[in-house]
Amino acid sequence: MTDTHQLLHDIFGFSSFRGVQEDVVERTLAGENTLAVMPTGAGKSLCYQLPAVALEGAAIVISPLIALMQDQVRSARANGIRAASLTSMSDDWRQVQDDLMSGKLDLLYVAPERATTDGFGRLLEQARISLFAIDEAHCVSEWGHDFRPDYRLLRPLLDHFGAPRLALTATADRRTRADILQQLGIGEDGLIVAGFDRSNIRYHVVPREGLPSQLKRLAKAHEGPGIVYCPSRAQTERVAEQLRGIGRPSAAYHAGLEKEIRQGNQEAFVRSEYMVMAATVAFGMGIDKPDVRFIAHAGVPKSIEAYYQETGRAGRDGEPAEAWLFWGADDFARARRRIETEVEPERRAGERERLNALGAFVEAATCRRAILLRHFGEDPPETCGNCDNCLNPPETIDVTVAAQKILSA
Ligand code: ADP
Numbered sequence: 141m142t143d144t145h146q147l148l149h150d151i152f153g154f155s156s157f158r159g160v161q162e163d164v165v166e167r168t169l170a171g172e173n174t175l176a177v178m179p180t181g182a183g184k185s186l187c188y189q190l191p192a193v194a195l196e197g198a199a200i201v202i203s204p205l206i207a208l209m210q211d212q213v214r215s216a217r218a219n220g221i222r223a224a225s226l227t228s229m230s231d232d233w234r235q236v237q238d239d240l241m242s243g244k245l246d247l248l249y250v251a252p253e254r255a256t257t258d259g260f261g262r263l264l265e266q267a268r269i270s271l272f273a274i275d276e277a278h279c280v281s282e283w284g285h286d287f288r289p290d291y292r293l294l295r296p297l298l299d300h301f302g303a304p305r306l307a308l309t310a311t312a313d314r315r316t317r318a319d320i321l322q323q324l325g326i327g328e329d330g331l332i333v334a335g336f337d338r339s340n341i342r343y344h345v346v347p348r349e350g351l352p353s354q355l356k357r358l359a360k361a362h363e364g365p366g367i368v369y370c371p372s373r374a375q376t377e378r379v380a381e382q383l384r385g386i387g388r389p390s391a392a393y394h395a396g397l398e399k400e401i402r403q404g405n406q407e408a409f410v411r412s413e414y415m416v417m418a419a420t421v422a423f424g425m426g427i428d429k430p431d432v433r434f435i436a437h438a439g440v441p442k443s444i445e446a447y448y449q450e451t452g453r454a455g456r457d458g459e460p461a462e463a464w465l466f467w468g469a470d471d472f473a474r475a476r477r478r479i480e481t482e483v484e485p486e487r488r489a490g491e492r493e494r495l496n497a498l499g500a501f502v503e504a505a506t507c508r509r510a511i512l513l514r515h516f517g518e519d520p521p522e523t524c525g526n527c528d529n530c531l532n533p534p535e536t537i538d539v540t541v542a543a544q545k546i547l548s549a
């Protein structure tokens with residue numbers, strides 16, 4: 141039996157596991173089922189890629205997005221792992237299928253829609269399977285923030301082949317976790333949760349009062365790279381222009397920009413030590429920039445999960461970083477209208493609950509970090525000393541006013 145530390149070094153060039161990685165890898169190698177809840181950037185891919193190499197046969201990885209699969213295949217191959225995907229974008233289906241059947245693949249990425257077809261089941265019958273990795277496993281749950289019905293249809297495939305299952309997600313509250321365990325047939329003792337605390341990020345939540353000057357002050361106070369998340373495409377362009385107006389390099393990023401412009405802006409940001417990106421939430425996934433010094437939200441995000449994920453892009457290098465949320469009562473009113481008019485009726489209760497959790501976070505007079513961490517199932521200390529409420533305990537009267545603003549919106 142090969143030593144996992146040796147493999148870690150030989151395949152990935154790392155000298156030690158991070159946090160719970162080793163636990164998750166060992167469980168999977170031992171044939172046990174696991175749900176690993178680990179924050180973005182914690183290194184979830186390695187948790188299934190290492191066993192995929194160590195074990196005989198191919199690991200089947202369920203992944204929700206073609207773009208994610210392509211990134212993963214590329215980076216796995218860069219480490220010498222034999223990886224492929226079967227998607228509408230793959231032009232080498234025949235080859236991939238042959239490789240799978242003749243044992244020449246370590247990793248095969250597929251979308252849940254394909255994994256649950258009869259054809260795919262028949263293909264797997266002719267292959268040796270080492271494990272099933274279910275990435276972005278919160279998609280299994282209606283309580284998750286990104287429900288994908290086809291994730292719910294995976295169970296028969298998993299049961300039929302009986303290889304160890306490893307579900308991974310960065311964002312799942314208690315209820316979502318319980319749902320994932322049940323839906324994927326993983327025992328409760330298979331739950332492994334990594335620490336969610338990002339202690340170097342200082343959280344601030346403030347009412348939006350003259351956003352342009354608030355953002356300019358923020359940009360002046362922080363020289364390093366920053367991201368301003370805006371609710372609309374038009375606003376990203378306005379904010380970038382306002383910041384350039386005070387001499388700060390800044391660009392916009394949203395899905396409506398031409399691909400070359402968007403990519404050019406992204407590359408400039410990744411290289412820059414000063415730039416501020418004004419972006420919609422389309423920006424950030426898969427971007428590995430460790431020195432982002434601040435994240436600002438020009439309006440409330442979709443959920444606490446989204447807030448945690450978006451602010452989590454600050455300070456990956458471990459150096460001090462800041463998160464600023466600028467909110468208005470109308471944000472909540474708009475979000476509530478959206479739920480009632482655009483969300484399917486059976487999902488409304490969950491969305492309302494998530495919005496209320498965000499409202500409670502915004503209006504809180506107590507430690508922000510504690511609220512975030514409790515939301516993710518941790519049991520944190522009452523105060524962190526590194527958020528607005530811990531540094532400047534608010535007076536009760538302000539809280540009541542804030543709460544009324546939200547409730548009456
Ligand atoms: P996640 O999917 O949890 O967001 P990734 O799997 O994309 O995270 O990993 C994030 C980064 O951390 C990658 O650049 C990866 O190479 C790096 N990484 C993962 N594990 C380790 C480790 N044990 N030591 C050092 N770097 C690691």
Ligand code: MG
Nearest residue numbers: 181184185275
């Ligand atoms: Mg990942």
